[in-house]
Amino acid sequence: MKFYFLLLILLICLLGGMVIFLTFDKRGTMFYIAEAVIAAGIILTAMFYRHIIHPFNTIASGMDLLREQDFSSRLAHVRQPDVDKIVDIFNRMMEQLKSQRLNAHERNALLERLIAVSPMGIVMLDFDGRIVSANPVAIKMLLPEESEICQVSGLTLAGIGTPLATAIDRLKQESIETIRLSSSRIYRCSRLSFMDRGSARPFVMIESLTDEVMAAEKQAYGKIIRMIAHEVNNTMTGLGATLCMIDDALATSPDNDDLRSVLGVCNDRCSDMTSFISAYANVIKLPDPDPHPTLLNDIVSSSSRFMESLCGGRDITLRLQLADTSATVLADIPLIRQALINIIKNSVESIGSGGVITVSTGTCPPRITITDNGAGISDEAAAQLFSPFFSTKPDGQGLGLLLVSEVLHRHGCRFSLHTSADDRLTRFVIIFPQV
Numbered sequence: 001m002k003f004y005f006l007l008l009i010l011l012i013c014l015l016g017g018m019v020i021f022l023t024f025d026k027r028g029t030m031f032y033i034a035e036a037v038i039a040a041g042i043i044l045t046a047m048f049y050r051h052i053i054h055p056f057n058t059i060a061s062g063m064d065l066l067r068e069q070d071f072s073s074r075l076a077h078v079r080q081p082d083v084d085k086i087v088d089i090f091n092r093m094m095e096q097l098k099s100q101r102l103n104a105h106e107r108n109a110l111l112e113r114l115i116a117v118s119p120m121g122i123v124m125l126d127f128d129g130r131i132v133s134a135n136p137v138a139i140k141m142l143l144p145e146e147s148e149i150c151q152v153s154g155l156t157l158a159g160i161g162t163p164l165a166t167a168i169d170r171l172k173q174e175s176i177e178t179i180r181l182s183s184s185r186i187y188r189c190s191r192l193s194f195m196d197r198g199s200a201r202p203f204v205m206i207e208s209l210t211d212e213v214m215a216a217e218k219q220a221y222g223k224i225i226r227m228i229a230h231e232v233n234n235t236m237t238g239l240g241a242t243l244c245m246i247d248d249a250l251a252t253s254p255d256n257d258d259l260r261s262v263l264g265v266c267n268d269r270c271s272d273m274t275s276f277i278s279a280y281a282n283v284i285k286l287p288d289p290d291p292h293p294t295l296l297n298d299i300v301s302s303s304s305r306f307m308e309s310l311c312g313g314r315d316i317t318l319r320l321q322l323a324d325t326s327a328t329v330l331a332d333i334p335l336i337r338q339a340l341i342n343i344i345k346n347s348v349e350s351i352g353s354g355g356v357i358t359v360s361t362g363t364c365p366p367r368i369t370i371t372d373n374g375a376g377i378s379d380e381a382a383a384q385l386f387s388p389f390f391s392t393k394p395d396g397q398g399l400g401l402l403l404v405s406e407v408l409h410r411h412g413c414r415f416s417l418h419t420s421a422d423d424r425l426t427r428f429v430i431i432f433p434q435v
Helices: 002-023 027-068 081-117 138-142 161-169 209-249 254-284 297-310 334-350 400-412
Strands: 121-125 131-134 175-180 186-196 201-209 292-295 318-320 327-333 356-363 366-373 412-421 426-431
Touching: 002 027, 027 081, 131 186, 138 161, 138 201, 138 400, 161 175, 161 186, 161 201, 186 209, 209 254, 209 400, 292 297, 297 318, 297 327, 297 334, 297 356, 297 366, 318 400, 327 334, 334 356, 334 366, 334 400, 400 412
Parallel strands: 318 356
Antiparallel strands: 121 131, 121 201, 175 186, 186 201, 292 327, 356 366, 366 426, 412 426
């Protein structure tokens, strides 16, 4: 518009100049008419600028405000009714945009604060599956405690590489699944999406169910075990007493030796059944830990004799690799020692004979790692190892790892049991809380 306006002024000036040049000598009627026309053209161009170009400058300023997203500034009236209506509409639009932007900012700020303090892990993804943001709970869930990485932004779930991140990465979009890890941790993971600028934006919600599920499982199997133990012990006690009375009655006759031998076998079987059911009852009667500050190396060293006795006769070598500087942890030594012995016993049974078990300690974070070169554990079995009464052995009761899990959870430890695909070694890692 400015270009055409300048071109119009130039044409008027040229036309006026030519007329003046042609009529300058005569200075007659045409000369004065030409001057009047030039004066009228100047006045009209001034009015043209005021009524057309100036309002366009005002509208252009409004476009600049929109481009810079400056919703606080307003346009001034140009004292032209038609243009002032446009200015009023523009100013109302800017006011609405400012209000909407402020409300959206306040809602986003509230949402960000809720996400930051949420007990659930929330991970926002971009359209390529990369992590845009994650709240502190999600970072703690996705990253191991000993990880040197403190931020996950820019990474993919598969790139993090932890069991939970890998399991979530396999979830289909718009699906919800409960994931049980080999560390006995249980999570409900939801891979959902929401509409963002017309597109479905993916995000992940992670809810820890470990404490709730373990409490429910313990309550369920505890009630069953108490009922079975009561009935079996009462029955076995009465049956054992009856067998002893019959044995005493038959003792007077030497012809009853064979019958007494059968009664002895039955009595021994009653004792075995009582011991069998008592082992289950002892799991739910596990005492609360009485933790005291102690050196991690001392716990392992004090348990080495019994560990070696479990390996004896099977040609299994037990190696201790203790850290140079022992970490101090809060532990109930008898309970932790019992857990270690159960882990070593499982390793011995997995090896059979002719293997190596290595028990090592670390300081940052405080940890004990038991490594064996046994048969290994499949991924399917690893997710069920710490479930009540689950066992990979045909004659197993599923009590050993159940007791281990109970002891370690009561100490606030994090732990995992898995077989590495690289070296085929099975590792049970126990991470203690920092003192």
